[in-house]
Amino acid sequence: MLGLRRAAAALLPPAAACARTRTRARAAGSMAALLVSQPRYAWLRELGLQEENPGVYNGRWGGSGEVVTTYCPANNEPIARVRQASLEDYEETVKKAKEAWKVWADVPAPKRGEIVRQIGDALRQKIKVLGSLVSLEMGKIFVEGVGEVQEYVDVCDYAVGLSRMIGGPILPSERPGHALIEQWNPVGLVGIITAFNFPVAVYGWNSAIAMICGNACLWKGAPTTSLISVAVTKIIAKVLEDNKVPGAICSLACGGAEIGTAMARDERMDLLSFTGSTKVGKQVALMVQERFGRSLLELGGNNAIIVFEDADLNLVIPSALFAAVGTAGQRCTTARRLFLHESIHDEVVAKLAKAYAQVRIGDPWDSDTLYGPLHTKEAVKMYLDAVEQAKQQGGSVVCGGKVISRPGNYVEPTIVTGLPHNAAIVHTETFAPILYVLKFKAEEEVFTWNNEVKQGLSSSIFTKDLGRIFRWLGPKGSDCGIVNVNIPTSGAEIGGAFGGEKHTGGGRESGSDSWKLYMRRST
Numbered sequence: 001m002l003g004l005r006r007a008a009a010a011l012l013p014p015a016a017a018c019a020r021t022r023t024r025a026r027a028a029g030s031m032a033a034l035l036v037s038q039p040r041y042a043w044l045r046e047l048g049l050q051e052e053n054p055g056v057y058n059g060r061w062g063g064s065g066e067v068v069t070t071y072c073p074a075n076n077e078p079i080a081r082v083r084q085a086s087l088e089d090y091e092e093t094v095k096k097a098k099e100a101w102k103v104w105a106d107v108p109a110p111k112r113g114e115i116v117r118q119i120g121d122a123l124r125q126k127i128k129v130l131g132s133l134v135s136l137e138m139g140k141i142f143v144e145g146v147g148e149v150q151e152y153v154d155v156c157d158y159a160v161g162l163s164r165m166i167g168g169p170i171l172p173s174e175r176p177g178h179a180l181i182e183q184w185n186p187v188g189l190v191g192i193i194t195a196f197n198f199p200v201a202v203y204g205w206n207s208a209i210a211m212i213c214g215n216a217c218l219w220k221g222a223p224t225t226s227l228i229s230v231a232v233t234k235i236i237a238k239v240l241e242d243n244k245v246p247g248a249i250c251s252l253a254c255g256g257a258e259i260g261t262a263m264a265r266d267e268r269m270d271l272l273s274f275t276g277s278t279k280v281g282k283q284v285a286l287m288v289q290e291r292f293g294r295s296l297l298e299l300g301g302n303n304a305i306i307v308f309e310d311a312d313l314n315l316v317i318p319s320a321l322f323a324a325v326g327t328a329g330q331r332c333t334t335a336r337r338l339f340l341h342e343s344i345h346d347e348v349v350a351k352l353a354k355a356y357a358q359v360r361i362g363d364p365w366d367s368d369t370l371y372g373p374l375h376t377k378e379a380v381k382m383y384l385d386a387v388e389q390a391k392q393q394g395g396s397v398v399c400g401g402k403v404i405s406r407p408g409n410y411v412e413p414t415i416v417t418g419l420p421h422n423a424a425i426v427h428t429e430t431f432a433p434i435l436y437v438l439k440f441k442a443e444e445e446v447f448t449w450n451n452e453v454k455q456g457l458s459s460s461i462f463t464k465d466l467g468r469i470f471r472w473l474g475p476k477g478s479d480c481g482i483v484n485v486n487i488p489t490s491g492a493e494i495g496g497a498f499g500g501e502k503h504t505g506g507g508r509e510s511g512s513d514s515w516k517l518y519m520r521r522s523t
Helices: 002-011 014-033 039-047 087-104 109-125 127-137 142-162 201-212 223-242 257-265 278-290 313-329 345-356 377-392 443-451 466-473 514-518
Strands: 052-054 067-071 078-083 183-186 189-193 216-220 250-253 271-275 295-298 303-307 335-341 396-399 414-417 434-440 458-462 482-485 519-522
Touching: 039 078, 039 127, 039 223, 052 223, 067 223, 078 223, 087 189, 087 216, 087 250, 087 257, 109 127, 109 142, 109 201, 109 223, 127 142, 127 223, 142 201, 189 201, 189 257, 201 216, 201 223, 201 271, 201 514, 216 257, 223 250, 257 271, 257 278, 271 278, 278 295, 303 313, 303 443, 313 335, 313 345, 313 434, 313 458, 335 345, 335 443, 345 396, 345 414, 345 434, 377 396, 377 414, 377 434, 434 443, 443 466, 458 466, 466 482, 514 519
Parallel strands: 052 078, 189 216, 189 271, 216 250, 271 295, 303 335, 303 458, 335 434, 414 434, 458 482
Antiparallel strands: 067 078, 183 519, 396 414
């Protein structure tokens, strides 16, 4: 074969031969430019990643759709390529996942839990290298990347115990000699669409619980974090194959809006879990509802911290800093509004600005870094637009407000004061590190202001007044799904149900009785 190629090359005219040489050189140069090809990033091979990676898994790897390149937010350099799913790939994957479910549903729940436990152990073995990939492709700092994988590990542990506990009651029957039983069965196929900001954990929350309930899963991650989706699925696939169960139980279809729309409209998708913006979530909800399907929505959050005059400021400053600046303001639970009692407003703003100035900014994989880049160039533009709107609406930038002059998508963490509580920009969720600091006088008004935004995800107060704490937790307090006292808005424990109200979508994932959303009840 090599001889034939050389002979053919000899028959080509010199110009054609040169053109072919240039084409090969460009291809080689393009491959060398990918981070995965560089010695510094050789660790990516430990996750099975290559220059071009198949983005479809249904028991075997493939993909015949568009090839996308993912980029590192810290320097905007290309990492590697992923071949996404075509609609034909999607159709084949759904069919295989439905067939795999027939096998999985017959596996006893504790045995399903044992396999999920093995997935957690496999993730543990790769936790640092997978956390490094999260830093490289998503942009969050290394400790957060590892922490995110740890969340998946933790929910696997939780799911193992749950696999021996799920069930319904036997209720008293009003008819003699009868039994009234509540039976819970898996829904079937669970579609999971996740966002870029938590590219590992959110899939873990859904898939671990869905699996022990007896469901098969089909995952579509964000296109900009496709390598993470592929790497995680490779780890899971190995466990499933070792246990001789169909790999399609945890299927993957990388893709964009075309695949997401197909999932939302597909009646074979027995539950669709969607994490993303409120705008897209509304479109998804309408498509699913049109077919009378079932959806689980985890959407936006315009979260507030309220600080009363009796608060311990030694708790407030680091909590507000972490909640507003962590993950560069790209958590759904990020604090975007900070209500300060008028008597302490100036003091807290001064201390917070001083703390902001000490935030160490750098490459997300460096251990000293506390604050990394935004995920995309588009996010930088949204940040700048929001800062400009805040100024136009009467706000004053206390610190930040500018793009940082360095490679990547870096912006300054920003504090804005002087806006009214109902300013249009204050009521807009901007996925960036912008904190609007607002004054209040009384408890009743600030509780109302907390609840006046359209979203209802997370909220927090800082106070020592026990009566106020219980009013905050009560029916006239916070209307959010997550209600905190003397801790920040960001972060959640896997043992509790995670989710929010109103435009946040009403869905609940992870702990408590969230498992019921992945099952159907028969009485």
